[in-house]
Amino acid sequence: QVLSMAYDNAEARRILSADALERDERDRLRAEVQHLRAAFPGSSRVLAEAAGLHEGLGEIDEALELYRTIIATCPDESSHHVQYGRALWRLGQPGPAADAFRAALVLRPQDGQTRRMLERIRPAAREDEAFAVDIEEILARRLESSDWPATMLQDLTVNTVYQNGPSASFRQISYQVHSVEGARQMQSYPIFHEPGAEWVEVRSARVHRADGRVDESIRTGTQSLGDPRYRIYYNTAALVVQFPDLEPGDTVELRYRVENNSRRNEFNDYYGDLRPLRGRVPVQNFDYVLRTPTSREFYFNEPNLPRLTHERTQSGDRRIDRFRATNIAPVRSEPRMPGLTEVAPYLHVSTYDSWERLGRWWWGLAQDQLRPDEALERTVRELVDGATDTREKVARIYGWVLRNTRYVGLEFGIHGFKPYRITQVVERGFGDCKDKASLLYAMFRIAGIDARIALVRTRSNGDISDTPASLAAFNHAIAYVPELDLFLDGTTETNGTSELPPQDQGVMTLLVGPESVELRRTPVLPAARQLQERTFDVQLARDGSGTVRGQELIVGAMAGGYRSNYEAEGTRVERLQRELAGIFPGVEVQAPVFENLDDFESPVRFRYEATVPQFAERTGTQLQVATWPLGRLVSAFATAPTRRLPMDLGGRYAY
Numbered sequence: 187q188v189l190s191m192a193y194d195n196a197e198a199r200r201i202l203s204a205d206a207l208e209r210d211e212r213d214r215l216r217a218e219v220q221h222l223r224a225a226f227p228g229s230s231r232v233l234a235e236a237a238g239l240h241e242g243l244g245e246i247d248e249a250l251e252l253y254r255t256i257i258a259t260c261p262d263e264s265s266h267h268v269q270y271g272r273a274l275w276r277l278g279q280p281g282p283a284a285d286a287f288r289a290a291l292v293l294r295p296q297d298g299q300t301r302r303m304l305e306r307i308r309p310a311a312r313e314d315e316a317f318a319v320d321i322e323e324i325l326a327r328r329l330e331s332s333d334w335p336a337t338m339l340q341d342l343t344v345n346t347v348y349q350n351g352p353s354a355s356f357r358q359i360s361y362q363v364h365s366v367e368g369a370r371q372m373q374s375y376p377i378f379h380e381p382g383a384e385w386v387e388v389r390s391a392r393v394h395r396a397d398g399r400v401d402e403s404i405r406t407g408t409q410s411l412g413d414p415r416y417r418i419y420y421n422t423a424a425l426v427v428q429f430p431d432l433e434p435g436d437t438v439e440l441r442y443r444v445e446n447n448s449r450r451n452e453f454n455d456y457y458g459d460l461r462p463l464r465g466r467v468p469v470q471n472f473d474y475v476l477r478t479p480t481s482r483e484f485y486f487n488e489p490n491l492p493r494l495t496h497e498r499t500q501s502g503d504r505r506i507d508r509f510r511a512t513n514i515a516p517v518r519s520e521p522r523m524p525g526l527t528e529v530a531p532y533l534h535v536s537t538y539d540s541w542e543r544l545g546r547w548w549w550g551l552a553q554d555q556l557r558p559d560e561a562l563e564r565t566v567r568e569l570v571d572g573a574t575d576t577r578e579k580v581a582r583i584y585g586w587v588l589r590n591t592r593y594v595g596l597e598f599g600i601h602g603f604k605p606y607r608i609t610q611v612v613e614r615g616f617g618d619c620k621d622k623a624s625l626l627y628a629m630f631r632i633a634g635i636d637a638r639i640a641l642v643r644t645r646s647n648g649d650i651s652d653t654p655a656s657l658a659a660f661n662h663a664i665a666y667v668p669e670l671d672l673f674l675d676g677t678t679e680t681n682g683t684s685e686l687p688p689q690d691q692g693v694m695t696l697l698v699g700p701e702s703v704e705l706r707r708t709p710v711l712p713a714a715r716q717l718q719e720r721t722f723d724v725q726l727a728r729d730g731s732g733t734v735r736g737q738e739l740i741v742g743a744m745a746g747g748y749r750s751n752y753e754a755e756g757t758r759v760e761r762l763q764r765e766l767a768g769i770f771p772g773v774e775v776q777a778p779v780f781e782n783l784d785d786f787e788s789p790v791r792f793r794y795e796a797t798v799p800q801f802a803e804r805t806g807t808q809l810q811v812a813t814w815p816l817g818r819l820v821s822a823f824a825t826a827p828t829r830r831l832p833m834d835l836g837g838r839y840a841y
Contacts, residue, residue: 216243230256234269246277264293268300280307295348298385298445314344314356315389317475321439324360325394327470328437334516335368336361338469339437346477347457347484349503352446360439361467369432376424379444386425389441396435404429455482456547457537458656463491464530469514474533476507485539485654489531509533522823523831525648536656544655545696545703548603552620552639553700555605556628562612566632576635576669581683581787583629584674588786591625592616593677603657620663622676627665638666638697640673642708644689645834652705664690666697673708680753681746682786686711688743688837713840716742724801730809732801734770740790743837748790749783762794770798 237252253270260266271286287304291297319340327339342358363369379386393401405428429438461474478484480503486496494511517530526532538544558566569586573579594616605624611617617625623639630637642662643650650659664675673686673695681687692710696703719739724732740748752758763775778794802809823833 230260230263230266234266237269237273241273241276249273250277262293264290264297264300267293268297271300271303275303275307284308294350298354298387298443298447302387312356314346314354314475314477315441317342317344317356317473318358318441319471321360321392321394324439325437328362329364332364332468334467335365336363336372336467338465338467340439340471340473341469342471342473342475343461344475344477345459347479347482349479349481351455353457354443354445356441356443358439358441360437362437363432363434365434369434369436372438373430373432374426374428375438375440376426377442377444378422378424381423384444384446387443387445388425388427389443391427391429391440391442392438393429393432394437394439396433454547455537456657457484457535458658459533459535460527460650460656460658461533462526462530463489463494463511463532464514464517464526466516466519468516470512472509472511472514474509476535478505478507479503480505482537483539485536487532487534487651487654489533491531494531507535518830520829520831520833521825522833522835524834525646527648527650529648529831532650534650534654534656534658536654536658538655539653541652541655541696541705542703544657545698548641548657549698549700549703551604552624552698555607556624557607557609558628558632559609562609562629563632566629569629570633576667577683579633579635580630580667580670580672580674583633584626584676584683585786587622587626587629587676588679588681590615591622591676593622593679594618605663619675619677623663623665626674626676630665630667636668638668638699638702638704640664640666640708641696641698642690643694645691645693645836646689649694659694660696662690664695666695671709678746680749680786681743682788684715684787685743685745687746691837710838711742713838714741716744716838717840718744719841726802726809730800730802730804732798734773734796734798734801735793736766736796737793738791742839744839745790746786748792749786752778752780752792753783762792763796766796770796770801772799773797 233252233256237249237256240246240249240252250270250273253266253273256266257270267286267290271283271290274280274283274286284304284307287300287307290300291304294300319342324340329337338359338361340358340360342356344356346354346356348354359375361372363372377386377388388406391402391404393404395401407426407428408423427440427442432438459476463472476484480500484505484507486507489509491511491514493513494509497508497510499506499508517526523529536544538547565586566583569582570579573582591611592615595618603620605611605620606617608621608625608628611621611625620639627637627639640663641657641660642664643660644662647661664673664677666673672683673690674683675681675687675690678685678687686708690708693708694705695708696705717739718741721737723735725734726732751761758778758780759775762778763773766773766775773796775794775796778792780790780792782788783790802811804810823835
C-alpha cells in the first residue's frame with residue numbers, strides 16, 4: 187500500500203527485502219534489489235545495501251562489483267573501502283581485504299577499528315609502539331631501596347598527529363613500588379579519554395613481582411569524571427586499570443593507546459599540549475615523542491630541565507620531535523606552594539607561535555555563539571535604562587547575569603573550549619565559565635560598552651612563559667571592560683564588580699575581541715580593597731568570661747563567601763557561632779543582624795552579641811587576652827619549620 191503511493195519509498199523497500207531474505211524467497215528478493223537500484227541509482231547507501239543483499243543471495247560477483255562501483259563513485263570516502271574489505275574478509279579473501287583496509291586507513295588513519303581488523307589479517311608492529319623499551323631493560327633499572335614511595339622507571343609518550351587533523355597517543359608506563367604507602371597510591375592507573383570520540387586499548391598490563399613472578403590478573407573499570415557537588419560535568423571518562431595486591435618491590439608495566447576516531451578534528455588544524463616534566467615521584471627515564479606531518483608547523487618551548495635533549499628527524503612526510511631526559515627529581519609538595527608550572531619545568535607544544543594568531547582562531551570558533559536575540563536585547567535596554575554612567579550599567583548587567591544564570595560546567599567535546607550559544611545559556615538558566623563570560627560580553631556590547639572575553643590561567647595552575655600559544659594554557663574564562671580596567675568573573679554568583687576572586691588575580695590572561703587580541707596580567711587588588719575589619723566591645727568578668735558586642739566589615743573577594751554562607755536566616759546563628767569558635771572556644775551567639783546581603787555592590791556588614799566562657803586567661807591578679815589575628819596567621823602560614831618553595835599568599839589582605 188505504501189509503495190502504491192510512493193514507488194521510491196526506500197524504507198518500505200528495505201522492509202520487504204528483509205522479509206524476503208528471512209523467508210528465503212530468492213526471486214522476490216532479487217526483484218526488490220532491482221527496484222532499489224533502479225529507484226536510487228546514485229545512492230551509495232542504497233548500493234551498499236543492495237550489495238549486502240546480493241551477498242545474502244550468494245551472488246558474490248554482483249556484490250563485489252557493486253562495492254567497486256561505490257568506491258569508484260566516491261573514492262575518498264574511507265567507509266566504502268571498509269565495507270568492501272569486510273565483504274572480502276567474509277568471503278574468505280584476506281589478501282584483497284587487507285588491501286581494502288589499508289586504502290581506508292590512508293584516508294582515515296585514526297580509524298582504530300579498521301586498523302585492528304587489518305592487524306588480525308596481517309599482524310604488524312605499529313610505528314609509534316616501536317619507541318617502547320623492552321621490559322628486561324626496564325627491570326634492570328630497579329632500585330634496591332628509595333626514600334620515595336615509588337619510582338617511575340619508564341615514562342614514554344608517543345603522540346601522532348595525522349594529516350587530516352585527529353591524533354593518537356601511545357604510552358608505556360612502568361614504575362617500581364618501594365613502600366606500603368606507594369603500593370596504596372599506585373595500585374590503580376587512570377586512562378583518560380572521551381567516550382564516543384576516542385577509543386582506548388590496553389595493549390599490555392603486568393605486575394613483575396619482587397620474587398620474579400609475572401602477574402597479568404588485572405582488573406579494569408570505567409569511572410565518569412566531573413563532580414555534581416560542584417556542578418561540573420565532563421564528557422571525559424577514565425578507564426581505570428587496577429593492579430591488586432601490590433607490595434613493596436613490585437614493578438608495574440602498562441602499555442595503552444588512546445585514538446581519536448572522529449572523521450575530522452573539531453578544532454580544525456589546532457593542536458596543543460602542556461606537560462609538566464617533574465611530578466610527585468622520581469623519574470628515571472622520560473621520553474616524549476611527537477610525530478607530525480611535515481606540511482604543518484609545530485612550536486615548542488625550551489624547558490629548563492638538566493639533561494633534557496631534543497632531537498628532530500624526518501622520515502618521508504613525517505617529522506619526529508623527541509625529548510628525552512634521565513633522573514628527573516620530584517617536586518616536594520609544600521602547603522601554599524605555587525602551581526606546578528611555576529616550580530617545575532614543563533613541555534609546551536602548539537600549532538600556534540603567537541597569542542595573536544591563537545586568539546584570532548579562538549574568536550573564529552566562538553563568535554557565532556555570541557549573537558543575541560530580540561529578547562536579550564530588550565532585557566539589556568531595560569537593565570541600563572536610567573543608568574548614569576558605565577560603572578552603573580556594568581553593575582546592573584553583571585548582577586542580572588549572576589542572579590539569572592547558575593554556574594554548571596558542561597565540558598562536553600568541543601564545548602570544553604567553545605561556549606554554548608548565549609541565547610541557550612539564558613533559556614537554560616545555567617552555563618560554565620566561558621558561557622557566562624560570553625553572555626556578559628554580549629550584554630555589555632548591546633549596552634554600548636566595549637568589552638572582551640578573557641581566557642585565564644588561574645593561580646592554582648601556576649604561571650607559564652609566553653610561548654608557544656595554546657589553549658592548554660587556560661582553564662577559565664571571565665569578562666573584561668577596558669574603559670574601567672575591570673575584570674568580572676561570572677561564576678562567583680555572589681561577588682560584586684569590585685570583588686575579583688583571588689584565583690583570578692595576578693594571572694596570565696588573553697583578552698580576545700572582534701578587533702584585537704592582547705596578552706597581559708590581571709591586577710592584584712590592593713589590601714585596602716580586600717579588608718576584614720572586626721570591632722569587639724567586651725564586658726570582661728573577673729573569671730575571664732566575657733560578653734561581646736561585635737561588628738564586622740568585609741570588603742573585597744571575601745564578601746561573596748559571606749553573602750553565600752549567611753544567606754539563609756535559619757542557619758545564621760549556627761554558622762556564625764562555628765566561625766567565631768576558632769577565636770572564642772565555646773562562644774554562644776545571639777541576635778546576629780546582617781545588612782544588605784543581596785546588594786553585591788556594597789560591603790558585607792553585620793553585628794551580633796555573644797557570650798564567651800573564657801575571653802581572657804587569669805594569671806595571678808591579671809587577665810591576659812590572646813592576640814587572635816597573629817595566632818591565625820601563624821597557623822595558616824607557618825605550618826613547617828623550613829620551606830624550599832615560594833609561598834603563595836593568595837593575594838593582598840588587610841585585617
